[in-house]
Amino acid sequence: MSAAPAVSLTLQKFETTALRLAWGPLTLEIAQVVLHNAAVTVRMEEGQPHIVGLEAASADLSGVKIEMLAGQPPQAANATPAGSSWDLGMLATAEGTIRAEIIDAHLMFDADVTVPIRYGQIDFDHATVEHVGPDSRMGISPQGIYVDAPNGRSYVYEFTSSTVAGVEFEKRAALLGPLVSDRGKLQLQAFAQGLLGAATEAGGAGLTGHARALLARTSIDSEVQLGDGTFAAPGVRADFVGRAQGRNAIRIHSRAVGLGVTLQAESLSLANLKVATR
Numbered sequence: 001m002s003a004a005p006a007v008s009l010t011l012q013k014f015e016t017t018a019l020r021l022a023w024g025p026l027t028l029e030i031a032q033v034v035l036h037n038a039a040v041t042v043r044m045e046e047g048q049p050h051i052v053g054l055e056a057a058s059a060d061l062s063g064v065k066i067e068m069l070a071g072q073p074p075q076a077a078n079a080t081p082a083g084s085s086w087d088l089g090m091l092a093t094a095e096g097t098i099r100a101e102i103i104d105a106h107l108m109f110d111a112d113v114t115v116p117i118r119y120g121q122i123d124f125d126h127a128t129v130e131h132v133g134p135d136s137r138m139g140i141s142p143q144g145i146y147v148d149a150p151n152g153r154s155y156v157y158e159f160t161s162s163t164v165a166g167v168e169f170e171k172r173a174a175l176l177g178p179l180v181s182d183r184g185k186l187q188l189q190a191f192a193q194g195l196l197g198a199a200t201e202a203g204g205a206g207l208t209g210h211a212r213a214l215l216a217r218t219s220i221d222s223e224v225q226l227g228d229g230t231f232a233a234p235g236v237r238a239d240f241v242g243r244a245q246g247r248n249a250i251r252i253h254s255r256a257v258g259l260g261v262t263l264q265a266e267s268l269s270l271a272n273l274k275v276a277t278r
Helices: 188-201 209-215
Strands: 006-023 026-045 048-069 095-102 111-117 121-123 128-130 137-141 144-149 152-158 180-182 185-187 218-225 229-233 236-240 249-254 260-276
Touching: 006 048, 111 121, 111 144, 128 137, 152 209, 185 188
Parallel strands: none
Antiparallel strands: 006 026, 026 048, 048 260, 095 111, 095 218, 111 128, 121 185, 137 144, 144 152, 218 249, 229 236, 236 260, 249 260
16 A cells, blocks of 8 residues: 655644753743745545645744753664764754762762863863862773772773774873873764764763763763754754854753753754655
């Protein structure tokens, strides 16, 4: 039996409120969505109309909230291979500050962590780890992201693969010497795309048991201003625009990162939006 033909509807403006979508461990809530010059493709399935595709020249989203619980990353049934499904171009020029508090994270004391993001890059030479007594230092090595504390090195995130995209590892002052001359750098776009691709291909595996335990004792409250650039995930593609007008600022917070993270934005501006639900 052949599928019912699809019908395309063209709308100069479409507006909806109180949108809520659940996608595996991810929940998306949007207080208001306004689409301009939109084309909606609808197909009748089992006597009910279903939207199977959406395109819009521009979209304005207000009151956006994304909750991500610990677990597998969301996947699309008909997604292309993970490595080519994700494009986080809006991170290439992101600016902001990551602030975290680690509670007795094998450091023998609580620590306040501040990590600046400048033009899409984290330079660990500028990251600070403050606590009682001499401050510690953060960095990135082939084993993962670490804190060098008075009682030794502890990893706050451990890599499970020898290949990590977007990372420039720490450098020693001399061959096999004990002193670190450069704590390393991380390019957000390449690093995040690599993590998402690897996690999807591995079915959600990625964090070691030690890292999960440590993240359960880590809280975070950060602000990131996204840049103008592309965004693509399985079934979705759009361009982030409006940075000059202060749009697309994201707050990231969690009382326990190991349990989940919440992202909130007062407003998001998108152009060339395309959504495929089938």
